[in-house]
Amino acid sequence: METRKKYTLTMLVENEPGVTARITGLFAGRGYNIETICGAPTANPKMSRITITTLASPHLLAQCMKQIQRLVNVIKLRDMTGEEAVKREMALVCVKAPPADQKQIKQIISDFQGRLLDKGEQHLIFEVTGDEMTVDVMLAQLAPFGIKKLARSGVLALYREP
Amino acid sequence: METRKKYTLTMLVENEPGVTARITGLFAGRGYNIETICGAPTANPKMSRITITTLASPHLLAQCMKQIQRLVNVIKLRDMTGEEAVKREMALVCVKAPPADQKQIKQIISDFQGRLLDKGEQHLIFEVTGDEMTVDVMLAQLAPFGIKKLARSGVLALYREP
Numbered sequence: 001m002e003t004r005k006k007y008t009l010t011m012l013v014e015n016e017p018g019v020t021a022r023i024t025g026l027f028a029g030r031g032y033n034i035e036t037i038c039g040a041p042t043a044n045p046k047m048s049r050i051t052i053t054t055l056a057s058p059h060l061l062a063q064c065m066k067q068i069q070r071l072v073n074v075i076k077l078r079d080m081t082g083e084e085a086v087k088r089e090m091a092l093v094c095v096k097a098p099p100a101d102q103k104q105i106k107q108i109i110s111d112f113q114g115r116l117l118d119k120g121e122q123h124l125i126f127e128v129t130g131d132e133m134t135v136d137v138m139l140a141q142l143a144p145f146g147i148k149k150l151a152r153s154g155v156l157a158l159y160r161e162p
Numbered sequence: 163m164e165t166r167k168k169y170t171l172t173m174l175v176e177n178e179p180g181v182t183a184r185i186t187g188l189f190a191g192r193g194y195n196i197e198t199i200c201g202a203p204t205a206n207p208k209m210s211r212i213t214i215t216t217l218a219s220p221h222l223l224a225q226c227m228k229q230i231q232r233l234v235n236v237i238k239l240r241d242m243t244g245e246e247a248v249k250r251e252m253a254l255v256c257v258k259a260p261p262a263d264q265k266q267i268k269q270i271i272s273d274f275q276g277r278l279l280d281k282g283e284q285h286l287i288f289e290v291t292g293d294e295m296t297v298d299v300m301l302a303q304l305a306p307f308g309i310k311k312l313a314r315s316g317v318l319a320l321y322r323e324p
Binding site: 010015016017024027033034035037040042051086088089090092094118120123125127139143147150152156157158159161 | 172177182186187195198203205211250251256277279280284285301305309312315
């Protein structure tokens with residue numbers, strides 16, 4: 001069995017009903033789990049950009065990409081895995097924060113340039129952005145306090161201009 | 163015909179192959195366009211949180227939600243539309259920026275607390291976060307300079323603790 005590695009694919013697609021279902025269906029048909037998915041309209045509202053990360057073997061991913069490219073609603077597909085790309089994600093985090101812990105938690109949020117969005121007596125909600133590893137490291141530092149809720153956007157990638 | 167409005171749904175699902183395809187397939191089957199979708203693992207890697215925004219009529223959305231809830235891999239589904247929720251999104255933007263325009267563009271990025279990620283002689287790549295309207299307003303201000311590439315995460319939502 002080939003080793004699986006993590007791939008980042010971005011695609012420009014028509015903003016039409018059913019397009020996301022067709023693309024995710026191709027992954028499902030091959031038993032690939034979509035690790036993260038992000039999709040939203042571009043500056044041209046007739047188009048959307050979808051970014052997917054997945055664990056796959058190089059050989060089977062190539063087949064999957066071919067099939068994606070055959071879909072009529074897919075205009076462009078790019079493997080950003082090895083690319084010199086800007087990759088970022090956002091996380092919204094709700095962390096348990098009794099008064100005695102708030103100072104220490106706020107320090108961690110500030111270390112990672114996070115932004116406080118909601119503040120209660122027993123919790124804090126904030127956003128943080130960064131590459132995947134940075135977000136992981138921050139979450140590991142907060143884990144001992146107790147992460148009540150977490151919503152991650154998944155990776156967004158833009159190719160660096162030459 | 164009932165008027166359609168924009169809904170924000172968040173769901174906690176099992177992090178398994180095929181789950182995203184099944185959920186997006188339900189929308190496709192009803193001819194609903196998924197405006198934005200965001201999905202990624204939670205603090206518990208066996209679970210993912212998926213956030214979807216869609217335009218729908220109240221009656222048909224209710225039917226669609228019932229079907230989503232029937233999927234075995236869906237643990238929790240919540241309509242965050244009317245909820246007092248924290249809603250944020252991130253955008254990665256590549257904007258045309260010849261030297262003569264850079265100062266003005268950087269000022270707009272700074273006004274919206276964006277972060278510069280890559281800088282060339284003819285372009286700037288930055289990230290910005292905010293609610294959907296804030297991101298829209300910023301993009302409108304940058305449009306005259308020329309937006310070369312745009313990747314939006316789509317909305318993430320976390321319920322505010324009481």
